[in-house]
Amino acid sequence: MALQWKLRIEGMTCEHCEVSVRRALESAGARNVQADFRRGEAVFEAEETADPERWREAIRKAGYRPGELSLLGRVGSVEAVSQERPVHGRTRRDAYDLVIVGSGSAAFAAAIRARDLGARVLMVEAGTLGGTCVNVGCVPSKFLLRAAEVYHLARHHGYAGIPTQAGPVDWRALVAQKDELVRALRKEKYADLVELYGWELVQGRAQFVDAETLAVDGRTVRASAYIVATGASPAVPPIEGLVEAGYLTSTTAMELEALPTSLAVIGANAIGLEMGQLFARLGVRVTLIEIMPRIAPFEEPEVSEALAAALQEEGIEVLTAAQVRRVERTPVGKRLWVQVGGELRSLEVADVLVATGRRPNTEGLGLDQAGVKTDRRGAIVVDEFMQTTNPRVWAAGDCTGSPQFVYVAAYEGTVAAENALGSDRRRVDLSVVPRITFTTPTVAAVGLTEAQARAQGYEVRTTVMPVAVLARAWVNRDTRGLFKLVADAATDRLLGVHVVADNAGEVIYAAQLALQAGLRVGDLAATLAPYLTMAEGLRLAAQSFGRDVARMSCCAG
Incomplete structure (x- = not known):
């Protein structure tokens, strides 16, 4: 009957050492050797009649130092019968720590x-x-x-x-x-x-x-x-006829055999917005349908407005405060019945993509x-x-x-x-979590919205600066977007940063660090911002609390 053993081994420092130890033990009759230089041990199988001293001698000849030998159990048994002190509280009945x-x-x-x-x-x-x-x-x-x-x-x-x-x-x-x-x-x-x-x-x-x-x-x-x-x-909403008619999700849409001629996207938050613009730019006629009063409904209203304008400029139809009541299959695709205000409209498309969250x-x-x-x-x-x-x-x-x-x-x-594993007792801190929607222009935010800040009892002051203030936007030939900062009026502390701009996802990391460090608006305004970058918008937006930055020269501080 074969047994499983664990041998402590000192001196292993790399994967090459693991190979050397494995070969040494195999030469001494061990099988299925798994050496681990990080843990300083080898786990292997051998017959009950095997002589452990042969293994130790083989390890010494290979240039390493054998240590404590532990019997783990019979081969094929799930539960370990370790003879050593348990690691991280693992008991004799537990085969794994984690x-x-x-x-x-x-x-x-x-x-x-x-x-x-x-x-x-x-x-x-x-x-x-x-x-x-x-x-x-x-x-x-x-x-x-x-x-x-x-x-x-x-x-x-x-x-x-x-x-x-x-x-x-x-x-x-x-x-x-x-x-x-x-x-x-x-x-x-x-x-x-x-x-x-x-x-x-x-x-x-x-x-x-x-x-x-x-x-x-x-x-x-x-x-x-x-x-x-x-x-x-992907979560699927309970819409009449949707399952029978068939639908795409963000997963299956990326596996299509061919591009559809037209597409209705149900849900206009991050995933729906990204998928919608992706297919629209590849030549698909796209309609975004959002049940809330605006797209990107959890972002600042100014952000939603700027992004909607950009998407509509690219030919994407945007329906807000709109609820899909029914979906049915047609000979050429799908028909959606959409309640928009007091009107029930029909929408004919080749396919439907559902982007209403994840479960x-x-x-x-x-x-x-x-x-x-x-x-x-x-x-x-x-x-x-x-x-x-x-x-x-x-x-x-x-x-x-x-x-x-x-x-x-x-x-x-x-x-x-x-x-x-008991090595620490750490609390999770999700007080400053950045988020990005990878549309063009990109949407990025961190911290509180104006509404959230007011709901938490802050006396709030805000500023909204158009991206057109930045020379980088002019050079890029794309002045769509904005920077919005939310601050505590009592302390000047920065509470939230919201950006719609090219490379907003790169910009937001600096904003995250600013919030984590508890910076005030004045601190941000006084920083040195590299010129002709979109990140310079953070500094200019901070300065815009106290002056009209559109009336400053390009590099003036």
Whole structure:
């Protein structure tokens, strides 16, 4: 009968050392050797009758120092019977220090941090490795948005004496290139890291059987702690006939075989706006339908107005305060019945894209059996430490009620891992979270809106500065957009920054740092801003509280 052993080994410093240790142990009769230089150990199998001194001697001959030897159990047994002191509270019954369900940004951040802390980690993924961002979210959508922008600029760049032309779009070639990029990044930023950091990855569907045990496709797994990081998926509104007629989501739209001639986008927040402009710039006739009184309804009203004007200028139809009542299939596409004010209008399109938010992927995980509470949307309820109602289970990322941004998910995954493994007791701080909508012009914001600031009891003062004040905008031949700053009138402290402009996503990071540092408007106005940058708008907007910056020379401070 084969047994599984763990041998502590001193002197390993790199992956080459792992190879040397593996070969040494194999020469002494060990099998399935997994050496880990970060943890300073090797786990391997050997027959019950094997002589442990042979392994030690082989390690010494290879130039390393053997340490404590521990019996983990019989091969094929899930539960460890470790003879050593438990790591991070792992008991004799627990095979792992940490089991992570999911493999997206939150999951990978948690796994990397856990391995840094020396934990034995298992990751379970039911679908494609890498989660939303690299596979069907940030990466492919921004690739296609950039391609659409280049195509648009080839026809509309605004510079005299520079003739350009754009031929027909080869959508299949573009999608193939997108898929190639996704595969490359998935390998480099996800698959390769599993081996590099040395955690175990299992493909399968995980479900809690009780508060302390997970089942993975029939296999029983136990750990001292669990992190659920299963992400979210597109939500579909209950519109009559929508399911029967068929619809696209942000995921399936990027996999189309051909571009539709026309497209109705239901929902005009970040995803709907990005998808709408993307397809419009590739020649699709697009109608945006938003149930709220304005597009980008959670941004400042001035932001919504500026962006709507820019999109309409590009030929996109924008319907606000509009509710889709019914969808039906026609011989050539779809017909939508849309309530706009008191009028019921029909809209004929080739296809429909639903962009009405995302729902947490928590069904089928057995959370009830584990004593993990979810809210009415299915989001896992966590405290400020990312711990659920089961003290053994943590959660991170889009499957919780947190803002659904990849950088928030990664941050929460790191914090959850540290807290789950007992290395720290960190609180999650989401008081200053930037957000970006990657349209052209780009929308970026951080901090409070004017309405939010007033609701929190601040006496507010604001300024709105048109992008046309900036020489950078003139050089770019695109003066659309604005900067809006929100400040506390009593202390002059900056409370929020809202930008519609080219490269607003790059600008907003400086604004985030300003808010985190508690800067006052005067501090921002007194900074040195590099000239002919869009970021200079932060300084000029701060100065505009006290003077008309349109009446200043280009570089005057």
